[in-house]
Amino acid sequence: MNSLQGRWVDIVFVVIIMAIIGKKIFNDWRKKHPKADPIPASPTNKPWFKRFKEWWEKNELLVVIAFLLFHLVGYAVATEWWVTNILLNWKIVLIQLALVGFRLMIPGDGKPIHQKLAKAGWVVAALAIPVVIFLQTNEVKALPPDITVQTTVEKFWETNIPGRNPQQMIAIAEKETQFNQFEKDGITPLRSKRKGHVCVMQLEEEWWAPQAEVLGPDYDMSTLDGCLQMALWVREHMGVEAWSDNEEARKNANHKPIRVVAPVSPAWSEKIALGNGEISEDGPIVILRYDGQTSEDAPGIQSPAIYSPWAQFQSRKEDEKGVPQTVNVTVSRK
Numbered sequence: 001m002n003s004l005q006g007r008w009v010d011i012v013f014v015v016i017i018m019a020i021i022g023k024k025i026f027n028d029w030r031k032k033h034p035k036a037d038p039i040p041a042s043p044t045n046k047p048w049f050k051r052f053k054e055w056w057e058k059n060e061l062l063v064v065i066a067f068l069l070f071h072l073v074g075y076a077v078a079t080e081w082w083v084t085n086i087l088l089n090w091k092i093v094l095i096q097l098a099l100v101g102f103r104l105m106i107p108g109d110g111k112p113i114h115q116k117l118a119k120a121g122w123v124v125a126a127l128a129i130p131v132v133i134f135l136q137t138n139e140v141k142a143l144p145p146d147i148t149v150q151t152t153v154e155k156f157w158e159t160n161i162p163g164r165n166p167q168q169m170i171a172i173a174e175k176e177t178q179f180n181q182f183e184k185d186g187i188t189p190l191r192s193k194r195k196g197h198v199c200v201m202q203l204e205e206e207w208w209a210p211q212a213e214v215l216g217p218d219y220d221m222s223t224l225d226g227c228l229q230m231a232l233w234v235r236e237h238m239g240v241e242a243w244s245d246n247e248e249a250r251k252n253a254n255h256k257p258i259r260v261v262a263p264v265s266p267a268w269s270e271k272i273a274l275g276n277g278e279i280s281e282d283g284p285i286v287i288l289r290y291d292g293q294t295s296e297d298a299p300g301i302q303s304p305a306i307y308s309p310w311a312q313f314q315s316r317k318e319d320e321k322g323v324p325q326t327v328n329v330t331v332s333r334k
Contacts (some may be wrong), residue, residue, distance in 0.1 A: 143183075145174075173200050191205070201228065204254060258332075262283075272313075275334065282327060284299075285314060285329060290308050313329045
């Protein structure tokens with residue numbers, strides 16, 4: 001996510017809210033200090049903005065339309081930020097509903113007591129939205145860099161991908177989490193940078209947790225070592241684009257087919273989280289499922305669909321001399 005873009009949306013939003021509140025305060029002051037002997041203007045002689053104001057106050061549907069347009073513009077300007085911080089933020093959703101409800105309760109005269117309360121509630125709700133957004137936007141920034149974790153992260157990537165730009169992965173950890181594996185309590189895995197992402201390398205938890213589980217405890221993303229091991233697995237299979245600032249590029253990287261090598265008997269490939277995924281291969285293979293059942297598959301043969309939380313693969317391919325050969329297998333997850 002582009003943090004600068006999100007910051008500009010914050011600023012624009014706060015300016016709009018403050019402009020509305022300022023106008024309200026000015027109008028209230030003007031009502032208490034009217035000009036001497038004002039000459040009422042006829043409907044045809046009123047300035048256009050006064051006629052628009054009266055039209056607005058008499059048409060409550062415009063409040064709803066303006067509310068929807070507000071969200072459409074925000075979504076178009078900063079899609080990912082808007083979804084995470086506005087549409088999927090239950091605090092902001094409740095405040096917005098209160099804001100619209102209070103505004104619909106305010107007619108032109110505002111005499112009944114509940115309408116006066118609505119005016120006050122509308123102002124409070126309007127002020128609460130930028131405050132909540134500001135606090136949540138700066139939540140991660142409150143965490144100082146963790147030097148111990150930084151040392152571990154740097155050593156891990158320099159050891160595991162030497163000569164393949166380890167600094168790129170180190171920079172990702174610094175940008176995403178300031179080298180923090182945990183929240184402030186030092187126990188809860190960090191989930192506050194991007195909604196749905198976890199640990200020092202900010203992996204998409206919902207998408208990668210099944211794969212981490214079948215790979216074993218060494219890939220537990222709630223631990224620092226497990227997070228780094230899983231991040232290495234993702235980088236090797238999906239590429240560094242899995243951490244792209246562009247939402248579409250990141251989504252495409254996460255959904256790339258997983259390619260593994262089916263070894264010759266008696267070895268098996270690593271476990272791949274399958275679910276309802278599809279399998280293709282460049283030679284005959286044996287598929288081992290989680291329940292211990294096996295089935296055979298080969299290119300060009302329409303095999304019945306199978307469901308399995310995970311699967312392993314073994315080659316049945318031989319060359320013309322009968323020497324066993326490995327087979328490349330591609331798994332497309334849904």
